[in-house]
Amino acid sequence: MELNPEACYRAVLARDERHDGRFFTCVKTTRIYCRPVCPARPPKRENCQFVPSAAAAQEAGFRPCLRCRPEKAPELWTTGGTKAVARALRWIDDGVLDTENVAALAERLQISERQLRRLFQQELGASPIAVAQTRRILLALQLLQQTDLSMIDVALASGFQSVRRFNEAFQAMYDRPPRELRRLHPESTAPSTQLSLLLPYRKPYDWLSMLEFFGQRAIAGVEHVANGVYARTIELDGASGTLQVTDLPEESALRATISFPRLKSLPQIIARVRRMFDLSADIGAISQVLAQDPTLAPLVAARPGLRIPGAWDGFEIAVRAILGQQITVRAARTMASRLVSQYGARFEADSLPELTHRFPTSDALRQIDIEKLGMPKGRATAILHLAEQAANNPRLFETIGERTDAIDQLCEFPGIGPWTAQYIAMRVLRESDAFLAADVGLQRAMAKNGVRPTAKQLLAHAETWRPWRSYAVMHLWTGESATTQSPSGKEVPHAIAS
Template sequence: MAPHVLLDQDLCYRALTGRDARFDGRFFVCVKTTRIYCRPVCPARTPKRENCIFVPSAAAAEALGYRSCLRCRPETAPGTPAWAGSEASVARALRLIEEGALDEGSVELLATRLGIGARQLHRLFVRHLGASPQAVASNRRLLVAKQLITETELPLSEVATAAGFQSLRRFNDAVRTVYKRSPSELRRGSKVTEAQASAAICLRLGYRPPFDWNRMLAYLSGRAIPGVEEVTEETYRRTYRLGDSTGTIEVANQPARNALSVRIEGAGPLPVRQIVARVRRLFDLDADPAAITAALGGDPIIGPRLTRARGIRVPGAFDPFELAIRAVLGQQVSVKGATTLSGRVVQRCGTPLAAARNGLTHLFPTPEALAQADLSALGLTTGRAQTLKGLAAACASGACELKPGTSLNTSVAQLVTLPGIGEWTAHYVALRALGEPDAFPTADLGLRKVAGGGVPIAPRLLEQMAEAWRPWRGYAALLLWTEPMLDPAVSSAA
């Protein structure tokens, strides 16, 4: 199947001529005369209609033999939503690929993790993205590599590793094949700013406007884990540990570019692709505000709230285990109380940084450390402490895998088998930690009160009401939590 047959070619051309940022990442234009593919917001002169082919993903463009534009830089485009609302397996596969599932693993192993066959996965990718899973993974490695080459002074050998290439030779060959230049030639043609030339890695991650950055920071600020996270009026900072690499991340908004700037400082081999994937999930950068508004804007309960919260995103999590622990600590206590408890856990069980910076003092404890820790005298009930240790032990042993890519039903079913974790906690973890947009904790008292106009309705009735909000029930839940239109006391500790 030709990858461009999935799109209305004339409609895409009209969108291209309008340079509307809302279409950025929805499709890419391949220009026959130059053999280059661009974003629909590219500043270059609009090509003639007969010279354009429109494809649903950057990988599809490269599969047709086109190379990426050096002006609009497709590597900074928002994530392609061609699969959104169409095939959940493709969505989960893309999340796993972003975190490097095919850098070392096989398509067969990826398909097994998704519970489908390799041939079926291949067919779904070609249908929705116009390229195979391997082609998508290869494209993501190349785009990350290109961004690191042109925006940083990271040694090229480290660029290759950070982008997910298994050898420097494969990295050189792939770059030369696609861009017709060697990595060093690409770097000579780039303009690296003084900030980018520092020891830190600075990248831009695109999103679709509008983006309510202030609302996002306000939500994260009240739930920031002391010592691990810090939120100011303009930035989000945190520590991280991924494999053998530890360090800090700082994220700020660049609204003029419709992008977030991400500054990474760390020791050890920097897992840039994994960090980027986690930051995208943390700030919900792949959300499509237009699609969410189309689905929820006309609802009598959610619509008015959405109007007041244009650009809303579901605050995610950088570390799913960290968020799951935070969710358990938040059971039946206030947001402030859960924050205090999480700070105590970090002080007792976390790893101190060699040099504290900007209020960041610790790495969050690993599942292994927390499973063996003494949690007495932290202000936790015996049951809550046992739930924390049980969750940590399950994650340490692999019995509970908190990884994006598992279906919502499977994730919830897995979590509720652990003592002390019910449906509310499981859905909350799925929503924020695993990036499931349709997660919806129907037992939440705050949601039931707001949906009932101040009087709690039965969970079953709320579940029936929420059917109209699929597959964006998670956004509806966040709007009900943060835009109750009632007395401020009617709120949730979420």
């Protein structure tokens, strides 16, 4: 990643938050690295070295600043560069390098280990191992300062394989044991299965639109939206728990309250939440591109922080996309709620009585009688086939997302056409350039003098929106609203039912 040192230094002098997360300042005299918004007195220019990531700073021998707290910087690593690095970062988030080596990670990507290391140095200025280690340390620091977990639990929850390695890493990085870095919270001796953490984002963030999107589609028993809080049941590797998310705009972060029996799963849960709420988007760069279109410009100005709602689980969203084909948002939610009440496992959460079920697993859905689904046979068949594929391959959507022809592969599934495939790509595969050209809502929003463009015409027009066409879709959908009223006042089918 090319950085302009003079421009970086001007941003440091201005403490310009627009550059927070884009680079870090390494101070040669103190051997500390900082965010551009650090409140400390700016160092002299000749003492500054600028790097594109916290991992690059730590690999170069600098330690994190305890005033500006690099772990609180908005993360932008997944919004640009090559898809290979983006996928590798996703696996590192999920803890792959906690149990495997870089060679195994490269094999997953179907590239050589040497090429993977070269791409990481090129885009992040650090090796894959350094990236994984930095994330462990910064997460551990966050847990030390925001929770009362014991040192053993902090080490386990942040991905370290032993307390000894955890202590060694902190001693090497901060020149002090981790216990000295704990703030506010005295260490607890009682085991904790509920944690509350701040997940930073780049401002602006349109929390109300995100909450409205999830709220309109909330499945009874699985999800609940009220009083500015999104809550749902979660399941990971056979264990289940709950998640609550709310916005803290004064902190430029979402607060995630996680109740889960396995602390070791915390990095993976955090990674899923960040993807679900699109926290790594470089929203300024995206808005700059989209605002050049006269149709999108007023929509971007009205909602500059609009993000793409993601998915907790890919299989769940794919099933819901099939359920929602050609029906209203309300009808799709009703069908999904019925499916959950019949085939989802029961769940009890004392503090969240609205959450009563987990979404049905692929194993549960592939064994049901097709006639009992109470929906058109084509959709029922599509769900059963999808469940069969997902049961045989737990990494089904990760595998599809690794392919350059992911949309074509999705379209090979019975009952999944181009619209559904693009929708899954946008919400599950996190494809920033997915585009639903045949969507009625988009065509209606782009109509001129009452004449709607064809899918071909809409595709041609959208070329200038690349590589952010998915964000354009959200602006057009949100601008038109999630439901459309017919002249009689009755709700009519809308393209974003799922």
